Amino acid sequence: MITARRLGRDFGLKRVLRDVDFEVPHGGFLLVTGPNGSGKSTLLSLCAGLLAPTAGELAVEADRGEIGYLAHEPLVYRELTALENLDLYGRLYRVPERRERIGMLLERFGLWEARRERVASLSRGTAQRLALCRALLHDPRLLLLDEPYSGLDHAGARLLDDELDSLVGERTFVVATHAPQRVEALATAALSLA
Amino acid sequence: MTYLGDVFALARKDLLLELRSRDTVPAMLLFVVSTLVVFHFALPSEASATAETGLLWVALLFTALLGLVRAFVAEREERVLDGLVLAPCDRSAIWLGKVIGVVAFLVAAEVVALPAYALFFRPVGWELVAAVALADLGLAAVGTLLAAMAAAGRARELLLPVLFLPLVIPIVVGGVGASATDDPGRYLAFLGLYDAVFAILSWASFEYVVTE
Amino acid sequence: MSTSLRNNEHVVLAAAAGCLLLAGTSLAFYWVPNAPVEGFRQRIFYFHVPIALTAYACFGWAAWKALRLLWTRERRYDLESYTAVHMGVIFGILTLVTGSIWARTSWGHWWVWGSRQLVLFLVLFLFYAAYFMLRYSVEPGPRRANMSAVYTLFGVALIPISFLAIRLAEDLVHPVVFTHDVQNRLTGSQLLTFLVCLAGMLALAGSLYANELTGKRLDARLRELREALQ
Numbered sequence: 001m002i003t004a005r006r007l008g009r010d011f012g013l014k015r016v017l018r019d020v021d022f023e024v025p026h027g028g029f030l031l032v033t034g035p036n037g038s039g040k041s042t043l044l045s046l047c048a049g050l051l052a053p054t055a056g057e058l059a060v061e062a063d064r065g066e067i068g069y070l071a072h073e074p075l076v077y078r079e080l081t082a083l084e085n086l087d088l089y090g091r092l093y094r095v096p097e098r099r100e101r102i103g104m105l106l107e108r109f110g111l112w113e114a115r116r117e118r119v120a121s122l123s124r125g126t127a128q129r130l131a132l133c134r135a136l137l138h139d140p141r142l143l144l145l146d147e148p149y150s151g152l153d154h155a156g157a158r159l160l161d162d163e164l165d166s167l168v169g170e171r172t173f174v175v176a177t178h179a180p181q182r183v184e185a186l187a188t189a190a191l192s193l194a
Numbered sequence: 195m196t197y198l199g200d201v202f203a204l205a206r207k208d209l210l211l212e213l214r215s216r217d218t219v220p221a222m223l224l225f226v227v228s229t230l231v232v233f234h235f236a237l238p239s240e241a242s243a244t245a246e247t248g249l250l251w252v253a254l255l256f257t258a259l260l261g262l263v264r265a266f267v268a269e270r271e272e273r274v275l276d277g278l279v280l281a282p283c284d285r286s287a288i289w290l291g292k293v294i295g296v297v298a299f300l301v302a303a304e305v306v307a308l309p310a311y312a313l314f315f316r317p318v319g320w321e322l323v324a325a326v327a328l329a330d331l332g333l334a335a336v337g338t339l340l341a342a343m344a345a346a347g348r349a350r351e352l353l354l355p356v357l358f359l360p361l362v363i364p365i366v367v368g369g370v371g372a373s374a375t376d377d378p379g380r381y382l383a384f385l386g387l388y389d390a391v392f393a394i395l396s397w398a399s400f401e402y403v404v405t406e
Numbered sequence: 407m408s409t410s411l412r413n414n415e416h417v418v419l420a421a422a423a424g425c426l427l428l429a430g431t432s433l434a435f436y437w438v439p440n441a442p443v444e445g446f447r448q449r450i451f452y453f454h455v456p457i458a459l460t461a462y463a464c465f466g467w468a469a470w471k472a473l474r475l476l477w478t479r480e481r482r483y484d485l486e487s488y489t490a491v492h493m494g495v496i497f498g499i500l501t502l503v504t505g506s507i508w509a510r511t512s513w514g515h516w517w518v519w520g521s522r523q524l525v526l527f528l529v530l531f532l533f534y535a536a537y538f539m540l541r542y543s544v545e546p547g548p549r550r551a552n553m554s555a556v557y558t559l560f561g562v563a564l565i566p567i568s569f570l571a572i573r574l575a576e577d578l579v580h581p582v583v584f585t586h587d588v589q590n591r592l593t594g595s596q597l598l599t600f601l602v603c604l605a606g607m608l609a610l611a612g613s614l615y616a617n618e619l620t621g622k623r624l625d626a627r628l629r630e631l632r633e634a635l636q
Contacts, residue, residue, distance in 0.1 A: 012546045015633055050276050052406035052479075052548040065282030075277030077268055079211050091203045092281035094196065119272075134277070336560075343553045347543035357540060357557070360533035361564060364571035371574055384574060391563055399556040402476055406548035 001026050001061050001142060001172045002047060008055030009042055016042045018055070022191050027169050029186050032176040034193030040176035041072060043193070044144045047174055060142070062172075065093055068140030070148055074131035078120040082111055082130050085119065086137060093138035105133040109159055124151040132160065143167070145175045149182060157182070200283040204291025209298060211268055218264050222257050222303040227310050229253040234314060244374040246315045247322070251369045254300075254307065254326065255333070255362065261299045262337040263354055265292060266345040275345075279404050289338055289400035296334040304330070321382070325372035328385035329365050332392060336361050339396040342403050364388050416620070419613040426606030430456075433599040447511040454504040456604040457497050458523055460611045462565070464494030465530070467615075469562040472555035484551035485626070487558055488541070489619045493611050495534050501527045522572050529568050533561060 002024040009017045017039040024030045032040050045051040047060055048069045060067075069075075076085040083102070090098040106112045109129040119127060128151040135143065149157050161182070164173075168186050175183055180190075212218055233249040269275040278288050304326055312318045337358055344354040365388060371381030434452040468490035475483035505524045510516050519525060537557055544550040592600060 010547065013629065013633070048280060050279065050406070054481075054547065063282065064280060067280065069280055071273060071276065073273045075273055077207070077211065077274055078271050079215055079268065080207070084207075084210070088203055088207055089277070089281065092200055092278070092283045094282065339556075343540065343544075343557070346549060346553070347540065349543050353539060353543050356536045360529055360536060361560065363529055364564075364567050367571040367575045381574065384570065387570075388567055391567060392560075395560060395563055399476075399559065402552040402556050406552065 006056035208295030430603035
């Protein structure tokens with residue numbers, strides 16, 4: 001589903017990624033590890049199509065609407081409520097039966113009570129749950145998750161475990177994290193950036 | 195139809211954000227009225243009609259700039275713009291939705307500014323209203339594209355005016371001409387031409403500004 | 407091999423520019439008869455107008471390269487477009503300077519708002535100076551290349567629109583239009599001198615463009631090598 005050959009990316013004079021090779025088949029799970037600043041987030045942005053490679057090749061066999069991207073930032077409007085944000089994204093992603101789908105996700109991630117609160121007033125962990133809802137909203141075939149467990153409490157992390165367990169194998173994953181213990185068992189391949 | 199649906203949803207979101215925070219429109223209103231008062235003192239008492247209309251246009255231009263500088267503030271927080279760019283909708287819908295929002299804010303400011311101008315300086319004719327309406331479209335179309343560019347730069351508050359002003363000089367020519375001469379038709383047609391050329395150009399090129 | 411060939415081409419182009427400009431200058435000063443009204447001082451026409459046309463050519467070339475960049479997404483077009491704008495701005499400034507000298511000799515003022523060419527080049531100068539601001543404030547990379555290209559394309563739309571605007575503004579603010587008495591009816595010797603000067607200026611711009619581009623490419627290559635060594 002994703003093929004990278006000698007992939008590289010510069011920011012100005014700074015070379016963040018160089019000569020990265022990997023392949024993720026349909027239903028695969030690539031675990032990307034590495035210290036801070038090693039280019040994990042850049043790699044996911046490249047796969048999502050937000051950035052273009054400055055060297056090498058990258059082929060992603062998924063349309064924009066089939067990719068679920070969880071970034072370091074939640075990618076939602078701070079002054080809108082959780083519900084308003086998901087409704088806007090649901091429209092843009094043309095999610096069928098939008099209301100039902102949003103309601104189901106909010107329930108599942110324990111956000112139903114907080115659905116009418118502005119994002120700015122949510123805690124870091126609650127915002128991360130909302131970000132997960134946003135990434136999963138359109139039931140994407142390819143999931144690009146950047147530090148998915150960051151900010152989540154025990155209960156939240158358990159919810160995410162269950163979610164990943166239910167999707168793994170059917171969906172393709174690229175997960176970047178510097179604490180891989182939690183998802184190691186699911187991974188079919190690993191890429192270590194230096 | 196889904197295209198217009200996207201545009202509508204995005205524009206509605208901008209209006210909702212403004213209604214909730216009331217950051218931009220009140221500032222634009224106060225700014226445009228204050229500027230008119232400043233101009234009263236800056237103009238000699240026997241100033242011509244052309245000078246007064248000219249100053250009205252300067253006030254409107256800078257008010258638009260004030261709104262445009264804030265146009266992508268909500269999208270820059272939490273990298274929302276990247277979230278919108280990833281959605282499968284046409285990227286130009288993001289531009290068009292924002293343009294509708296900017297035009298709405300401009301009209302809100304002008305609903306106060308034009309009566310204030312009529313009160314302080316001279317009556318407002320239909321030509322002036324038509325010219326302002328046409329100018330709003332051009333200012334919003336070009337300004338939104340440039341604001342998206344400036345949002346990616348370092349000194350974005352400084353960069354936007356520098357990019358924006360040379361491009362909108364023709365709007366000032368058309369606006370002043372339409373409201374200060376006996377033959378407003380030519381100038382209104384010119385404003386329409388400007389709007390058409392730059393709206394099409396901005397619509398077609400927005401995608402390149404927000405993607406790589 | 408290809409580098410030395412390209413170097414030879416550079417030398418030929420530079421030599422052609424030198425010869426043509428020398429010939430043009432001699433023709434303009436010693437051969438062409440004085441203009442009926444403006445007399446000797448009208449001779450600056452043979453420099454001012456070719457320089458202005460060369461600036462337009464540079465901006466047009468930059469827009470063409472910008473279009474190619476957006477079309478093909480090949481990064482080399484970014485550098486080419488940037489270099490062309492760079493040359494356009496240099497010739498634009500020269501247009502303002504020669505135009506200002508001509509205005510001084512013809513009408514006694516260094517600046518006249520009634521001269522269309524001068525006003526248009528002032529607007530273009532401001533517009534393209536902002537282009538450099540844009541490039542300096544955005545991080546180098548594909549995004550900046552795209553933005554620069556879009557901005558350059560706006561430039562070619564702005565040129566005719568601004569020209570129209572300036573003509574419309576003349577009726578409005580400046581009832582007196584300043585024109586020179588030669589441009590419409592050139593005699594044979596005038597036309598020849600003008601064309602030689604124009605060819606010289608275009609060759610000069612082409613030569614400067616090629617040189618600057620080689621320099622910038624070398625610079626980028628050097629930086630890559632240095633990066634690779636680290």
